[in-house]
Amino acid sequence: MKDSKSLFFMRTLRMKSHALAIQRVIQACALTLILAMGAGNASAQQNMSLDNAVAVATHWVAQADDNQADTMWQNSGQLMRKSVSKNTWSHYLGTQRKQLGTLQSRDWLQLARVTNPDSLPAGEYVNVIFTATYANASMLETVSLAQTSNGWVPVGYVIHPIRAVAAPAKPVK
Numbered sequence: 001m002k003d004s005k006s007l008f009f010m011r012t013l014r015m016k017s018h019a020l021a022i023q024r025v026i027q028a029c030a031l032t033l034i035l036a037m038g039a040g041n042a043s044a045q046q047n048m049s050l051d052n053a054v055a056v057a058t059h060w061v062a063q064a065d066d067n068q069a070d071t072m073w074q075n076s077g078q079l080m081r082k083s084v085s086k087n088t089w090s091h092y093l094g095t096q097r098k099q100l101g102t103l104q105s106r107d108w109l110q111l112a113r114v115t116n117p118d119s120l121p122a123g124e125y126v127n128v129i130f131t132a133t134y135a136n137a138s139m140l141e142t143v144s145l146a147q148t149s150n151g152w153v154p155v156g157y158v159i160h161p162i163r164a165v166a167a168p169a170k171p172v173k
Contacts, residue, residue, distance in 0.1 A: 050126065054108055056152040057128035057143035065103050069093040077146050077153040079120070096159060101135025109140075123147055125155075131162065138162045 063072045069090040073081065084092075110129040116122045124147035132139045144156035 050111055050113065053126045053145050053152045054111060054128055056145060056154065057130075058106075058108070060143055060154045061106065061130065061132075061141060061157075064093055064097065067094075067097070072154070075154065077148065077155040079146060079155040100137055100139065104133040104135060106130050106132040106141070121146075126152065132159075 060072060060075065063069075063075075070086060072093070073084075073086045073089045107130060108128065109131050110127075112127045112129075114125045114127075117125060126145045126147075128143045128145065130141040130143075132141050138161070139159050140162055142156075142158045143154055144158075145152040146155045147153075
C-alpha cells in the first residue's frame with residue numbers, strides 16, 4: 001500500500017513538472033512577443049479597428065472557456081502555430097483551466113498597439129489585456145494579435161496571477 005502511494009505521488013510530481021515546463025515554454029514565447037511589441041513605435045495611422053481587435057481577443061479567449069483549444073490553435077496566426085504545436089497548446093490550456101477552475105468574470109483592461117517590433121515580422125500588433133476571475137484565482141490574460149489582410153489574428157496568449165500591491169506602511173503615532 002505504501003509503495004502504491006509513493007508511486008502515485010511520484011507520477012503526480014512528474015506530471016506537474018511536465019505541465020510547468022510546457023507552461024514556461026509558452027510563457028517565454030509569449031513574453032518575448034510582448035516585450036518585443038513594447039519596444040516598437042505606436043502607429044498613428046489606424047487602418048484596422050481597435051474595437052475589432054478587442055472583439056477578436058474576447059472571442060478567442062471565450063473559446064478557451066468552452067474547452068476549444070484545438071479551435072483556438074487553428075484560428076491562431078502562423079507565428080503562434082510555428083512556435084507551439086497543437087498538442088502542446090491543448091495540454092497547456094487544459095492544465096491552466098483545471099488549476100484555475102470555472103471562469104466567474106472577465107473584463108477588458110488595456111490595449112497596446114505596436115508597429116514593426118524588432119524581433120517579429122514587420123507589421124501591426126496589438127496586446128489586449130483582460131482581468132479574469134476564476135473560481136480559484138484572479139488572473140491577467142494577455143492576447144497578442146497580428147494584423148493580417150484578413151483582420152486581427154491571435155499570435156500569443158499569456159496568463160498570470162494578479163499580484164496584489166502592498167499598501168505603504170503607516171507610521172505609528
